[in-house]
Amino acid sequence: MATKRRRLSADTPPQCSISSISDLPNEPLQHIASILVKPSRVLLALAIDAHDGLSSALSSAIVGDQWDTLDFGEIERKLAAILSDEHINAILVRIDAVNRVKKLKLTNCINITGAGLGPLSESSIIEQIDLSLVGDHEHYRSNFRPLISCRPQDHVLPILDSIFEREGCSLRNLRFPSVWWTGGRFEQLLRRYSELLTNHGVSCLKCNVNLPPENESWIDSSGNQKYTCYKCLKHYCRKCTRPDDIYVDDPYMLGYCDHCEKRVV
Ligand SMILES: [Zn+2]
Ligand SMILES: [Zn+2]
Numbered sequence: 001m002a003t004k005r006r007r008l009s010a011d012t013p014p015q016c017s018i019s020s021i022s023d024l025p026n027e028p029l030q031h032i033a034s035i036l037v038k039p040s041r042v043l044l045a046l047a048i049d050a051h052d053g054l055s056s057a058l059s060s061a062i063v064g065d066q067w068d069t070l071d072f073g074e075i076e077r078k079l080a081a082i083l084s085d086e087h088i089n090a091i092l093v094r095i096d097a098v099n100r101v102k103k104l105k106l107t108n109c110i111n112i113t114g115a116g117l118g119p120l121s122e123s124s125i126i127e128q129i130d131l132s133l134v135g136d137h138e139h140y141r142s143n144f145r146p147l148i149s150c151r152p153q154d155h156v157l158p159i160l161d162s163i164f165e166r167e168g169c170s171l172r173n174l175r176f177p178s179v180w181w182t183g184g185r186f187e188q189l190l191r192r193y194s195e196l197l198t199n200h201g202v203s204c205l206k207c208n209v210n211l212p213p214e215n216e217s218w219i220d221s222s223g224n225q226k227y228t229c230y231k232c233l234k235h236y237c238r239k240c241t242r243p244d245d246i247y248v249d250d251p252y253m254l255g256y257c258d259h260c261e262k263r264v265v
Contacts, residue, residue: 026058033062037074042091059094067100073107073135080108088116098123102170105130106148114148114156121162127233128173131156136230150180150189157189164196171196172233173225194218202227206240213237229257 029048033041045062048054054062070091072080088109095101097119104126106112110133120126133146150157163171174193180186197218202211204227211227212218218225227235234257241257 026061029058030061033064038064038067039070039072039075039091042094043075043087046087046090046094063095065100067095067097069103069105070095070097070101071103071105071107072109073105077108081110083109083111085112085114085116088112089119092116092119099125102126103128103130106133107135109133110144110146112148114154114159117156117159121159122166123163124166124168125170126163127170128175129160129171130175132175132177145179146177148177150176150186152188160189161192164192169196172200172202172235173228173230174219175224175230176219190217190219202235204237204240205234207237209237211235211237224255226255229255229260231256231260234259 033044036044042063045054045059048062049059072083088106092098092101097104098121101120101123102125104120105128107130114131120129131148133148148156152158160174163169171193176186194212194217197211203209204211216226218227220226224230227237229236236257
């Protein structure tokens with residue numbers, strides 16, 4: 001894409017040359033990007049690109065290449081709440097999420113249906129997807145009904161299925177919106193996901209017992225995955241971790257194993 005970007009010179013005094021952010025030289029933009037949280041970096045690149053166009057090199061410099069984790073909890077709650085599926089799609093495409101992102105957390109992205117997650121389809125590297133839309137120890141208001149749904153005719157299930165079915169699938173942790181428990185087809189999704197984990201041969205890292213235990217399920221009634229540390233994604237049985245770590249009484253608190261430095265308190 002052609003770019004209007006240019007460097008300032010002594011012949012073009014800065015006060016006369018800069019009429020928009022796209023007129024800034026590269027170095028200040030890169031510096032601005034360097035102090036932003038990661039989702040804001042890519043939003044900045046998309047905004048400049050939409051306005052004036054952005055060279056591939058400068059786009060890469062602004063966006064960066066450390067995208068193991070994409071967590072919308074890093075940005076202002078109000079900003080995350082107005083992001084659309086188009087925004088999410090553009091972000092995932094811009095950062096090449098299908099080949100880079102291992103952890104995706106859609107914290108506070110309450111305005112999406114899930115259609116924007118398409119670029120993640122068939123990812124073989126994604127390990128964790130948090131669809132709960134809430135922060136680590138938050139929960140929905142009782143009357144809140146998110147747009148994102150688990151109905152088969154909607155967007156999320158086909159995307160998840162494409163990941164489940166991908167050869168070499170790395171998925172180890174899903175967190176669901178708790179309201180999905182009232183949805184009709186959620187049981188089918190849970191069954192397919194449980195089969196995936198079982199096919200992986202998941203067992204306790206310490207004692208090697210198969211997980212989940214007989215007659216137990218992977219997901220609790222709040223949409224959180226059991227036997228899995230939310231931070232390091234390692235699996236432990238109940239006997240091999242402290243009761244207040246992976247297994248918490250408050251359904252809205254996430255479990256961290258005793259090897260991880262911080263627990264949700
Ligand atoms: Zn164990
Ligand atoms: Zn851990």
